[in-house]
Amino acid sequence: DLTKLAKLRWIENRPIPEIxxxxxxxxTAIKLSIRTIRNSGLSGLNLTEFEKITVKNQIILxxxxxxxxxx
Numbered sequence: 001d002l003t004k005l006a007k008l009r010w011i012e013n014r015p016i017p018e019i020x021x022x023x024x025x026x027x028t029a030i031k032l033s034i035r036t037i038r039n040s041g042l043s044g045l046n047l048t049e050f051e052k053i054t055v056k057n058q059i060i061l062x063x064x065x066x067x068x069x070x071x
Contacts, residue, residue: 001023002036002037002044002045003045003046003047005019005023005030005033006045006047006055007051008022008023009058010054010058011054013058016030038059042055042056
């Protein structure tokens with residue numbers, strides 16, 4: 001569920017290992033899903049407008065800090 005992943009990663013600021021444990025997925029699957037969210041945008045996610053703005057801002061901050069390739 002990409003919406004749940006977005007909330008865990010960028011709203012709750014959970015680290016990837018914890019997200020893997022909570023979602024029962026491997027790190028590579030989580031990273032691929034994060035990349036999908038970044039590339040596809042947030043419009044398809046079931047987020048409130050406030051959550052979309054928060055996620056978008058967090059993605060921008062991560063990209064500024066780590067570069068585009070870092071999930």
